[in-house]
Amino acid sequence: MALLQIDNLTVQFETSTGWFKAVDGVSLSVEKEEVLAIVGESGSGKSVAMLAVMGLLPWTAKITADRMLFEGRDIQNISASERRALIGKDIAMIFQEPVASLNPCFTVGFQIEEVLRVHMRLDRRARRARAIELFKQVGLPNPEERLNSFPHQMSGGQCQRVMIAIAIACNPKLLIADEPTTALDVTIQKQILDLIMALQAKNGMGLIMITHDMGVVAETADRVVVQYKGKKMEEADVLSLFENPQSNYTKALLAALPENAKGDRLTTVSDFFDGNPEPAPSVAGLNGASA
Amino acid sequence: MSNDTSGNIMLELRDIKRDYELPGGLFKPKKTVQAVKGVSFKLERGKTLAIVGESGCGKSTLARMITFIDEPTAGELLIDGNKVDTRPGHLTADMRQKVQIVFQNPYGSLNPRQKIGDVLGEPLAINTDMPASERRDRANLMLTKVGLGPEHYNRYPHMFSGGQRQRIAIARALMMNPKLLVLDEPVSALDLSVQAQVLNLLADLQDEFGLTYVFISHDLSVVRYIADEVMVMYFGEAVEHGTREEVFSDPKHEYTRTLFKATPKADVDSIRARVAAKKAGKAA
Ligand SMILES: Nc1ncnc2c1ncn2[C@@H]1O[C@H](COP(=O)(O)OP(=O)(O)OP(=O)(O)O)[C@@H](O)[C@H]1O
Ligand SMILES: Nc1ncnc2c1ncn2[C@@H]1O[C@H](COP(=O)(O)OP(=O)(O)OP(=O)(O)O)[C@@H](O)[C@H]1O
Ligand SMILES: [Mg+2]
Ligand SMILES: [Mg+2]
Numbered sequence: 146m147a148l149l150q151i152d153n154l155t156v157q158f159e160t161s162t163g164w165f166k167a168v169d170g171v172s173l174s175v176e177k178e179e180v181l182a183i184v185g186e187s188g189s190g191k192s193v194a195m196l197a198v199m200g201l202l203p204w205t206a207k208i209t210a211d212r213m214l215f216e217g218r219d220i221q222n223i224s225a226s227e228r229r230a231l232i233g234k235d236i237a238m239i240f241q242e243p244v245a246s247l248n249p250c251f252t253v254g255f256q257i258e259e260v261l262r263v264h265m266r267l268d269r270r271a272r273r274a275r276a277i278e279l280f281k282q283v284g285l286p287n288p289e290e291r292l293n294s295f296p297h298q299m300s301g302g303q304c305q306r307v308m309i310a311i312a313i314a315c316n317p318k319l320l321i322a323d324e325p326t327t328a329l330d331v332t333i334q335k336q337i338l339d340l341i342m343a344l345q346a347k348n349g350m351g352l353i354m355i356t357h358d359m360g361v362v363a364e365t366a367d368r369v370v371v372q373y374k375g376k377k378m379e380e381a382d383v384l385s386l387f388e389n390p391q392s393n394y395t396k397a398l399l400a401a402l403p404e405n406a407k408g409d410r411l412t413t414v415s416d417f418f419d420g421n422p423e424p425a426p427s428v429a430g431l432n433g434a435s436a
Numbered sequence: 437m438s439n440d441t442s443g444n445i446m447l448e449l450r451d452i453k454r455d456y457e458l459p460g461g462l463f464k465p466k467k468t469v470q471a472v473k474g475v476s477f478k479l480e481r482g483k484t485l486a487i488v489g490e491s492g493c494g495k496s497t498l499a500r501m502i503t504f505i506d507e508p509t510a511g512e513l514l515i516d517g518n519k520v521d522t523r524p525g526h527l528t529a530d531m532r533q534k535v536q537i538v539f540q541n542p543y544g545s546l547n548p549r550q551k552i553g554d555v556l557g558e559p560l561a562i563n564t565d566m567p568a569s570e571r572r573d574r575a576n577l578m579l580t581k582v583g584l585g586p587e588h589y590n591r592y593p594h595m596f597s598g599g600q601r602q603r604i605a606i607a608r609a610l611m612m613n614p615k616l617l618v619l620d621e622p623v624s625a626l627d628l629s630v631q632a633q634v635l636n637l638l639a640d641l642q643d644e645f646g647l648t649y650v651f652i653s654h655d656l657s658v659v660r661y662i663a664d665e666v667m668v669m670y671f672g673e674a675v676e677h678g679t680r681e682e683v684f685s686d687p688k689h690e691y692t693r694t695l696f697k698a699t700p701k702a703d704v705d706s707i708r709a710r711v712a713a714k715k716a717g718k719a720a
Contacts, residue, residue: 158595160587160591161590162587184627185627186627186629186630187583187597187598187599187600187603187625187626187627187630188596188597188599188600191597192597192598193597203594241598241625242541242543242598242601244540244541244543244544245541245543245544286492290458290467293458294458298456298458299492300491300492300495300496301491301496301540301541301620301621302491302492303491303492305491306491323598324598324624324625327621327624327625328491328540328621328624328654329491329654330488330489330490330491330654330695331654331656331695331698331699331700332490332694332695332698333490333491334654334698334700335698335700346717357599357625357626357627357628357631358655358700359628359702360699360700360701360702361700362702363700363701363702363703363706363707363710364700364701364706364710367711367714382711383707383711384704384707384708384711387702387704387707388704397629398627398628398629399628401628401629401631401632402628402657402702403631403632403635403657403658403660403661404657404660406661409639410636411631411632411633411635411636411661412632413629413630413632413633413636414629415629
C-alpha cells in the first residue's frame, strides 16, 4: 500500500476568462521510505496539487480526484477535526514562501512550541527543550536566543529553517517539501538535505521534494515526476531521467542549465521545441529511435 | 585614481555598517547584532556584482542599505559619484527612481489588494503623464517579457505561484527604469527555463541601457554565468572580492572553497553512485 496515492487530481480556478485548470488530471504515489521529486515549469501546478492534498486551498478552488488516499485512508472527504489531527502531525509541509507562511505577530519560538503542544502534548519544559534541539538541527545559531525573535528579525534563510524545524517537529510519516532550500547557501543546504535524508531513513518517512534545482534532485530523489502546464509530462527513476529523458520538455529543461549556456545566451524551452512537449512518437522499447 | 574612472563608478560603499538591537529578556541585557561589520567596494556602471555568502551573513541587510530602506549605522554610500544623505526624509525623488530593489520575499512586498496590472502601472501613473491606455500596453509588454501574459493583468498577488510572484517583483522594479538594480535572490524560485529567460532579459537591458546590477544569489552556476565581479560575505564581512575568473579559478578564503565543494553534483556518475549506496544500505 502506498503512503500517499493520488489518482486523476484536477484543480480549477475561476478567472475572468473562464475556468483555469491549474492541475490537470495528475496521478502520483509515494511509498514509505521513498523520495519523489517533482520538477517542472513555474506555474505548472506543483504547489497547488500539494496544497490540495493538505486541504489548504481557498474555497474558490474546484478540486476533483478519483482517489486521494493516505495510508489507504480517504483524505478527500474527511471532517475538519480529522484533518486537523492529521495535518502538521502525520503529513507535514515545508511551504514555498517561508517568510509569508510564518505568523508575523508571534515569536518563532511560540510558533514551533504551539505545534509541539497541539500534536505531541509535551509540557512546557519539554517543548522548549525540543524546540531548541530542532533549531540546532537546522543550523540556527544561538537557538535559545532565536526562540524570542520575530520573523522580521531573521534573514530569509533563517525563516526557511524555522519553517523546516516546524515541519519535522512531530516526526511526520509524509513530508512535503516545497522548494525547501531556495534561500539557503549550498553549505547549509547540504546540512538540511542530510538532516531530511537522515530522518527519512530513520523513520521510514516518505518525502515529496518539489524543486527546480537539478542538483537537489540528483542528490536526493529515487523517482522524479516532471510537470508542465498542469500535466504530468514524464515519470522516471532518477538515473533514467538524467541519462535518457523522454519528453521534449524534460530535454529542454536540462539544456537550460546555466553550465550549458551556448555563448552569451541561455537556452529556454521555447528555443528548444515549439508546441509539442510530448515525447516524439517512437516505437516502444526503442529509445531515441525517432530522435 | 583619476577623475575619469571615478566618473564611471555607479555605486560606492565606504565602510558601511549596520547594527540591530535585540530587546533583552527579563533578566537579560539588550543585545546588538552586527549584521554588516564594515563593507567597502566600488562598482562600475554597466557591470554586475554578485554577492554570495552563508545564510544570515548580512546580504539582504546590505541590499536594504544600498536601496535606502535601512539606514546604515556608520559609513558612506555614494551613488553616481554623489554622497547620499541616508537619513529618513532626505532622499530625492530622482534618487528613489534611479535605485530599485527586487526583494528576497516578493509576497511580502506586494499589496494584497492591488491588481498586478496596477502594481506595474503605478510608477508610470505617478511619475509621468502617460495616458492610461499606454500604461496598460507597457505593463502588458513587461508581463510578457518575464514570461507571464496579459491574462494575468487583472489578478491579485495571491492568485500566482511562487515563481510567478518573483517575476512580478522583477517586472515592477524594471518598470521604474532604474539605473542601479539590486536583486536579492531574484531567480531562486524559477525553473531553469524561466530562469534563463529572466537572466537573458537582464543581460539585454544591461547591454541596451547600461544598467548596473548587484545580484545576490546562492546559486553558483547562476553567479558564474551573470557576474563580472564576485564578493563573498561571511559573518557580516566581505572576505573575498575579485573578478569572476579570479574567484572561481583561485578562491582565496576558506569559506569560498567550502562553498564550491558543497555544490550538489548532477552528473550521471554521481547519481549512479548514490543510488547504489542507498540500495546497499537497505540490503545491509
Ligand atoms: N487562487 C488562485 N486563483 C487563480 N489562479 C491561481 C490561484 N492559485 C494559483 N493559481 C494558478 O495556478 C497555477 C499553478 O500554481 P502553482 O502555485 O501550483 O505553481 P507551481 O508549479 O508551484 O509554480 P512555482 O514553481 O512558480 O512555485 C498558476 O498558473 C497560478 O497562477
Ligand atoms: N530587523 C532585524 N532585527 C534584528 N536582527 C536582524 C534584523 N534583520 C536582520 N537581522 C539579523 O542580521 C543578520 C543578517 O541578516 P540578513 O537578512 O542580512 O542575512 P542574509 O545574508 O540576507 O541571509 P539569507 O541568505 O538567509 O537571506 C541575521 O543574523 C539576522 O538575524
Ligand atoms: Mg510553487
Ligand atoms: Mg537574505
